[in-house]
Amino acid sequence: MMEEIRPLRQEELDAAIDLSSYAFQFELPPEERKKRIRTMVPEETLGYFVEGKMASKLTVLPLRVFLNGESVPMGGVGGVATWPEYRRGGKVERLLHAALAQMKERGQNWSMLYPFSVPFYRKYGWELFADEKRYKIPRDKFPRLPEVPGRMEDASGNYELLNAVYRQWAVRYNGMLDRTESWWEHRVAGGRKPGRALVYRDASGQAQGYVIMQVRDRLAKVHELVALTEEAKRGIWKLLSDHDSMADWIEMTVTADDDQLDLLPEPRVDIGVTPYFMARIVDIVPALREYRFAPGPGAESAAIAVQDEHAPWNEGLYRLEWSAEGTLIAADRVGEPGQGETDGSLPRLKAGIAPLAAMLMGYRRPAALARQGRISGDPEAIELLERRLPVRPTGFVDFF
Known part of the structure; x- marks a missing residue:
């Protein structure tokens, strides 16, 4: 059976609307359908095709969001849908993997989505970041x-x-x-x-x-x-x-x-x-490098073991170093998540990619996540992140 994942072509936009209409239970009058198609960009939607028929699809919108006062690129995932006869086959998982790789290539170090199910998307590394x-x-x-x-x-x-x-x-x-x-x-x-x-x-x-x-x-x-x-x-x-x-x-x-x-x-x-909405770190190193950290008492370092089975390029043990002013001087991968740091002297933290997103967005503080058992590590590492992560409210008032 021939299966492929690829961006849609212009002539396939009607089929994508048909799938969305069925999955999300809405109808578009002919004029509204034409208007919708005029605003759609085929290359923004990935389709999963089985023997040439669209079985599943999702859209990644090229957007920007504010993070610690800066506007940064973000891939907005939406319109995730599968025809019932093709469900339970892992197609959405493969689409999400393809979307993450595409976002990484395009420099979208963050992704966001509205979840039909929080546990489903947590499994793939997204985490809640905003309430309404x-x-x-x-x-x-x-x-x-x-x-x-x-x-x-x-x-x-x-x-x-x-x-x-x-x-x-x-x-x-x-x-x-x-x-x-x-x-x-x-x-x-x-x-x-x-x-x-x-x-x-x-x-x-x-x-x-x-x-x-x-x-x-x-x-x-x-x-x-x-x-x-x-x-x-x-x-x-x-x-x-x-x-x-x-x-x-x-x-x-x-x-x-x-x-x-x-x-x-x-x-x-x-x-x-x-x-309400969920966020994910797509590419950990450039995401950290573009992040504005808070000042500290002086230069500080820590080792963070990152787990991310659905975006394996993020997996690893990283050595982070901050200046007194808050600049991230170094974000180097120094080994596998289970390895010890090179000199054994750095305070160490272990976290999955989802709670890391919650921390960096400011939705949950490191101490709270440690208390809940969602991250673990040396008390010194938790205290360091408490100092270095700015306190800022989160919010999202749009939808896609």
Whole structure:
């Protein structure tokens, strides 16, 4: 039986949509299908073909995300699907292996995805890195806020303005997408976040925040609320409260660190927190070299044994050395994961690629992972990483 994994061709995009429609149970009208095909890039999707028929497929989107204040390349995995008659044969595993090799070749040292099953993707080295929080606020708990010095104005379709505000906010988080104008047009406004976009300008005319929202059936659904200042937050919330004649509820999705309920006189509303997106280190050495570590008391070194059975180029014992300023001076592979370090004097850590991703993203601290038994090592190595890994919130407010 002839089987192959390869990028799709233009004429195979219809078959990919058919598979996605069946697997994810949606239908596209003819015009929507044509529109979808116009935005698809065949080479971004890997197909698993059996006797010339597409059995499975996945897409790797060339994206960028913020990590410790820097925009870095990331491969966004999505659209993973298999026809039922081809399932349970390991095809998705082989596709994931091929995708990881492709991302490595393209310099995408990180990968992210939305999991249909967290245990399934953990098995292949992805780990949770961001939670989402949801509020549902009844009208009688809408805050009554005083006038603010600035003003709200419609910014629907003004992606340059919205993105300028978004980037100032998103760079504060690890994992947040560095959006392009095309992403705003097709994935935000034209995708999962329809409705009006309104920007808050302060008294000097500077845009300091925005909200994307839709009001329907007496529900004000807030897709995004971004505020760079407390004044902007209050200005946007005043706008939301002024919908009290149109909406009985406000629903919004926010990052896990959000504190906006502090504005409510009665903050006891429906709140839900759900683990959301997962991240993976694709290529450990360049990922470490582009990472911005924190300063320390002086030059420091450690040995880290990395386990990664699905991306074997990551397996190994690495010697890491940091300067006092936080620069990673060395990230050298010195042996196999089970070997001792060359001089036996370095504090040592042992970790799988998944918990390493959680640590570097800032989703979980080294001490917590050690306490849970997800990493192990010398106390000195744990303490060193606690010093060297910056404390920064994680977040992701997109989808693919």
